[in-house]
Amino acid sequence: MIRLPIGLAALCLTMSAIAAEPFDDKFRQLDELLPTPTTIRTASGAPGHAYWQQRADYQIRASLDEANRAITGAETITYHNNSPDTLSYLWVQLDQNIYKPNSDARTTATVPSRDGWAKARGPEDGVKFDAVRTLLEARTFPGGFNIKSVKDANGRPLNFVINRTMMRIDLPQPLKAGARVAFSIEWNYNITESKVLGGRSGYEKFDDKNDLFEIAQWFPRMAAYYDVYGWQHKQFLGAGEFTLEFGDYDIQLTVPADHVVASTGELQNPDAVLSAAQRERLRQARSATKPVVIVTQAEAEAKEKTRAAGTRTWHFKAKNVRDFAFASSRKFIWDAQGYKKGNTDVLAMSYYPKEGNPLWEKYSTQSIIHTIDQYNKYSFDYPYPVAISVNGPVGGMEYPMISFNGPRPTKDKKTGELTYSKRTKYGLISVIIHEVGHNYFPMVVNSDERQWTWMDEGLNSFVQYLAEQAWEEHYPQSRGEPRVIAEYMKSRNQVPIMTNSESVLQFGNNAYAKPTAALIVLRETVLGRELFDFAFKEYAQRWKFKRPTPADFFRTMEDASGTDLDWFWRGWFYTTDAVDVSVDGISEYSIGTKDPEVEKAWKRAQRDAEPVSITDQRNKGTLPRRIDAHPELKDFYNEHDDFTVTNKDRNTYNTAVEDLEDWQKALLKEGKHLYLVDFSNLGGLVSPLVLEIQLASGKKYIERVPAEVWRYSPKKITKLIITDEPMVGLTQDPYWETADTDTSNNSWPRKATPSRLELYKAQQPQNDLMKDFNEKLKTKEDKAAATDAQKAE
Structure with missing residues (x-):
């Protein structure tokens, strides 16, 4: 521990290292990357009057x-x-x-x-x-x-x-x-x-x-x-x-007479294609508190066995949609439930073959309603009259009002019954949330998917993550969590998020998971939930039924949150830099009081805390001393050491105290502990510091430092930490919230990395000297057997 003179207590909270190489300003504006604002797309990120x-x-x-x-x-x-x-x-x-x-x-x-x-x-x-x-x-x-x-x-x-x-x-x-x-x-x-x-x-x-x-x-x-x-x-x-x-659609679909059709839009001719019982069930579903089965499994199974002759035409209309899709089969079971809240009045419906049960009848329609309930909170009220989930061969794909989703139970080999795993259950819930959520992004917030996949997949995956958290506590961890994306951000196979869809190397990580992680970091760590949620909803409201670009999103988030985020967009979206903040070292300081009684006692304690040299340890009690044999050799200096307080020391102190200002006197009384902590930005992506500080009493607290701490020196900084009592530990990013790619260098003192030593490894293959010979022999035997089989035929 080092003793600071009182005058140095006025240090700035951050001391920046002087870079030896050209300065890289991580906080420069994105002017060279973003298009010039116009009356069509304004500098605030909103559609202009000429849009x-x-x-x-x-x-x-x-x-x-x-x-x-x-x-x-x-x-x-x-x-x-x-x-x-x-x-x-x-x-x-x-x-x-x-x-x-x-x-x-x-x-x-x-x-x-x-x-x-x-x-x-x-x-x-x-x-x-x-x-x-x-x-x-x-x-x-x-x-x-x-x-x-x-x-x-x-x-x-x-x-x-x-x-x-x-x-x-x-x-x-x-x-x-x-x-x-x-x-x-x-x-x-x-x-x-x-x-x-x-x-x-x-x-x-x-x-x-x-x-x-x-x-x-x-x-x-x-x-x-x-x-x-x-x-x-x-x-x-x-x-x-x-x-x-966007546009209005008037669609007539002619299909086999016994087919059931699920489609974008509202059915215009239910009398022509549904039975009276089915129409009544559909009416009841609108006000039901749980899904009502419109076409039962028994009805679907009966149609599977006997095909009806002829065709029927299903007529649908959809207003202000950007696309149209449908599904058709005689195998469909169909259930529905209404959801009405705010400006949303929607009929949630699921269509699935018997091979989807018992999973689909339990979770599909419930997942649709949950999605709409949650997405409305973060964007806008669902604007369409229906929302549909269909089980079929497509694993997960979205269209206005309708989505295709894949997970199904599997047949138990012993009992023959259909059953599903935990992974399948939550896979179904998640894919429905994701695909129904696409109604918001990009079916309404109509981004250019051919150009920027992350604008629909990334934003939607982020809101999907929020909706999953609202389904149940400890919902199985999904991709997008900052801690999960850290491994990808260490990869050499990265391309920036701002890469065209056809050039992305790892589609799931780049277009889905990394943008999601970025927005979670922005919401939880950079802006906070209140500022972020307001800005994100403002973006959704501004651009619903319009076509935003990345610049419109970036600018709106800054405009509505009142925060300059150019450093964030640059690092997360335009580069492949990673977050890796290292705690390099800590120097402990206390404030010098000038009081000789205090200072010399402090120095004596420091000396006493030093280790005893091995020479002194071995000499003690074994080496005869002349001064012990001749006490007449002792004088004043043997009776008093360097830590003895003299009158001269006291007079000097009294003079110094008279010269102190009031704030310095107050600081002396508080008895603060000062620590200079050295940090390195090894990953290149500047990040807020989230510091967990542990004190000698066992108390822990979090100190949050904005990313701007790196603005003068983006690679190395020294931060002054002031505590009321001695600090015994410090951890950067204790909750793994910044996507730090190497947590082994985040703590002082360094923490051992826990792992397991496996004693029970699979047996290594023996060195088989006859391996090549046996393989050749097996090949000859296989060929001979094949020849014999051909002759037999």
Whole structure:
């Protein structure tokens, strides 16, 4: 411990080390990265008075051919040019073209690395080809849209050009600002088997010879045109999702007569497609306190066994949505429950085959209602009349008012009963929260998914995390927790969050988990819940039914919270820096009183606390001393040591006390303990300090220091800590709330890292000198057996 002269007690709370290399200002503004504000998108992050966006209304008539697993349709699109620009052509998305054998997605796809193949070796010691099955099947599957015609409102053909997953329609007359144009398209395509070709829609075939269809990206859709990018016609490669315009939909779907259809929008003709009993159950569900079964399992099982002849047409309408999807099957059990609160009046509904029970009937609709209840708190009231969860082959995918979710029970090998694990249960709840939550981001807050995946997946995963915490205490830990993302942030395979969807290396970590962790850190550690929740809700309110960009989010969060967060966005979103704060050392100080009685006693105690040298230990009692044999040699200095207080010392002290100012006298009386703590920023990402200080009495308390502590020296700082009693321990980030990637250097004194020493390791394989010979012999035996089998055939 070092004694500080009283004059040094006026030290600043932070002492910054002088960097030997060029200064890296982590707190500089994002001016060089963010676009210049305009009257369309303001500096505050809000839509400006000149904000505009396009609109597209759809009328669609389509038929589901179950036998051939195909869709045939005709649509009329009314496109509203609300931009200030004159458009001579329009771009339309043809997402099904990703399934053409020569699509970019197929021709640029790669197989797993050789290392990955080696890891895939199973008990048969062969390479498993599941990972490449999609590539093999895609070579022969006749996928993609067949565009039969494109015509204007008068039925005259329009010139069009198909560029892979995009189609340009040339207009006979330029479409002026404020004008609208109507045109029609006829098409058909073959539906993919989801478990074979993957993707975000498709069909599933069951052992009972029935199919379940989840249909999306099923009609030519208008590409987005907006102020930042113009036409968003980046090719669809599979990862980057969809950028769409809002509009009204009028949809008629013709399906097998015994099918039940779940769909975006409200059913317009229940009398034509539902029985009287089903309509009555649906009426009761609106005011029920628990889910009401509309189509029972017994009714669904009866239809599975005897197929009805003919078809039925289901008519739906949806207002102000950016997309439309549906599901259809005779296997569907259907339950529903109403939820009404504030401006939300919604019918939550679940559709699932019997293979989904007993899990789905217990948790699906309840999860929908919970999602809406929680998301409303943090954004806005759910604006649509229905919210649907469908169990089918698609593991998790979202569309307006409807989502496709995968988890199911598995059959017990002994009893044959369907049962589910803890992981499956919470997997279902979480995926429903996530996919229904997408109604808010991006189905209403309509970000450009083709460009920035994190703007919908990251923001939605963050609110999903909040909703999960409100489901039950100790909800199984989900990705996004700061402590969970720390391992990824150490990885060399990172790219910045602000990377286009198609260039992201680890999609789950980069687009889902890391943005979630960043927002949790921002909410819990940087801003606090009150400021964060107000700002986040302001963003959702400002941009509902509009198209925000990353800059709009960043600026709104700063504007509404009243906090400069450029350092946070730069570190978390634009770099691959990590949080790694090291506690390098601590020097203990106390304030020098100048009082010789106190100071010399303090020095004596310091001397007495020093270790006795090994020489003195061994000499004591064994080495004869001359002064002991001749006491006449002793004088004044033998009777008094260096710690004896003299009159001169007292006179000097009295003079010094007279010169002290009042604040210095007060500080002397308080008897504070001072510590200079050295910190290093090893990860590069500046972070607040969260310091747990432990005192000699056992008391612990938290001292929070804003990230701006690093503003003058982003790599090394020295912080002055003042305590009322001696400090015996200090831990940086004690709750693992900052995503610190190395907690082993966070404490003083250093803490041992706990682990387990496994004594019971699997037996190591013996050195088999005959291994190669035996393998060759086995190969010969296998070939011989195969030859004999062929001869037998």
